Amino acid sequence: MRTLSLTTLVVVVSIAAQSTRAHEEQQTEEQVRREQLRISVQAICPISGEELGSMGDPIKVAAGATKEEIYLCCEACTTGKINPKLWAKIHRNIAAAQSNCPVTKKALPRKPKSTVVEGQVIYVGRSASIKEVEANPEKALSQVDDYYIAYLKQNQEKEKQDRPASQHSQHDHATTTNDDHGDSVKGPHGGTVQTVGSHTIETVIVPKGIMFMLLDEEGKVLATPKASGALTLRVDDNSKEYPYELKPLKNSAIGVGVDLSKIIGRTIHMDVTLDGIAAQPVSFHAMGTVTDDTLADAVLISLQRTCPVSGKKLGSMGSPPKIMVDGKPLFVCCAGCSEKVKNSPQQYLAKYYEQKGEQVRPGVFKATLADAQAIAAQKVCPVMDEPLGGMGAPLKVDVKGQAVYICCAGCAKKLHAEPDVYLAKLKKLGVKPPSIE
Template sequence: MKRIAIITACSLALTASSAFAQTTDSHRDHAGLDQVASGVPTAGEIAPAGPRGGHLAQTGNLQIETIVSHDGMQMFVYDRAGEPVSIDQSRGVVSVRVQGVAKRYRYDLLPDSKGSLNAHVDLSQVAGRQINLDVQLVGITARTVQYQEIVTVPGSEQQRAAAAIARQSTCPVSGKPLGSMGDPVAVNINGENIYVCCAGCTDTVKSNPSKYAVSRPQITVAAATAADAAAIAAQKTCPVMDEPLGGMGTPVKVMVGEQPIFLCCKGCVKKVQAEPAKYLAMVYRDDDTAAVPAGTEQVREGVFQVVAADSPFIAAQKKCPVMDEPLGTMGGPYKVNAAGKAIYICCPGCAKKIAAEPQRYLAVLKSQGVEAPTIR
């Protein structure tokens, strides 16, 4: 009986917000989202990541993590220390508006078995789009909790593939622009897709996968241990959140190739996985550990095969400064020593020009925002 009374009170509190109700449509009208699915996807705003990888909003003494998927929305509630808050007696409503569209859609938020307030709704029709959320929750504190959030519905498989193709831009075998010979073909290497311009290039990649995946550093994740204490103290802050390491529990250790990056929580891992070169540069920009080995396997005098430690720097450099071509287009990348710095080239033939004018080509890279690593 007591539970029924609480639920009734919660329902009355939500109904009483007439201004909110008047600006939204019934959740029974959620099929109307289909009408706005044809817009161009827009990039989401960067927000702090919660323990489950969602967007984290601060409201009063609470932190609320919003997770959006194609199946709907979940809200997890934490106190200021990051401990979960029970939502068993809570209820809520969320008003959803797709950016660029005036109409709003209203959905109930109800407790689920995972400890969240959940709204089951098909959001696949607006995959890749930004949505504005107006949220009201009752039963958590004495007062109604209200907050707003802007999130991006995860992209569809097709959208993610299109974004990956745009980032890669060229075929690593032929050097031709992806799309110039029809739809690019995906070749899976260690769980990641590398795109080639045509089916004729797939066997080349499969026969030597390490060569074509070298620009993709291997990334592994683990909890930091006592042996990492000195490195954590030296790094001090999480490069994603700019928060002190240890402020959200034991730091997470992410190995990008052979170099560690420490993060405040698991929610930051996805950012590093998406842009490893960016975060390596942030962590090691003023440190001699932004260095790579000189190389032992010589292709010809002064030209070396690359190794795993070179991967993040190859990903950051992208193009040969001599030929202005992608590094993988002519059998490379290869590594040369330019006044103590590593420059990556597309073919051994470019080495002579760099040896003759190392500072010129280091300056070319610097003008592109690339800081060549030190050769140790």
């Protein structure tokens, strides 16, 4: 675990780090459960502000003289500085989740006292309680775990209650509209999910067109062979409208093929009406940004892994600078290495884009930058329906001579057990896996 020095709430990372996943096998079930609770309660990275888990497994580090353990969203943040506002917000989250003193069982005061035991900050109602916590830390930690569980369950129940309420308000209307995009949810196919009446619809925008997918409770696409519809599109704040007819697609979506490559990065507004999915037409508003099929930098960095010049792990010296070579991204550990790559770009490009991944077990390989295009095309893990790259660098699996990418090692067994099921699933999504070389 890394040790952080703390000065006026500015944390600078040094020494060596561990990810929570790397040590799960060496931990007891209780320790793993406790770490997951703490990650859920902390919620955000104190350096980037990103949601923990959104960039792979959080990294545990120790801060300041008290050695308080906190979690960072990614390796790049281990060389960053903590944002004082985020630091304060995290501790407000922790205090709110704990809510009660583990000694007196009474509600915490507005300005509670605190101590750190076994790396975890614990809030108490009065200074005298600190001695009791330190004398019997496991008892206090167990009590705090119970408070955390109750807090997280309460939040989950609130979300469930809020969701049906918004559905019910539109339930009896033949035509419904949903204009709330503040809490947009990422869908299993990389789009945005919204609830329209009793329907869950995922909007997927790609440079070649727009698709709308009707999802069941498990996030699977419902077949709508008789569906049709109409779409009116506007770009950014432009008042000009572009009408399109929507038709059923081979992947069970409803959509239209249209060239959006010239408006990459711009926001489009869509007024949509779908026929044939309910007794009455279903109308709603959707919006999104046109993105290309390239992978996020965080995923590309996880595939490249090391600096082509120094050989150091990317992120070990801060956020890796990005260099474009013949339209392909390449990352270096620091600005000093950038010039060397620019002077001999093809030498370094070939090193990573022609690299074959190491076999980690029979039929399972580490993915590299050479796989980036195929990963971007596949988008999601066929086993877990998770976006590729969301749980670290994807893995490549040889499935009947075809390269199928998965989100984590745990999915390889299921993929090998039922290869035809998952190949058919990819085909339904319009994905054709490339041949294994």
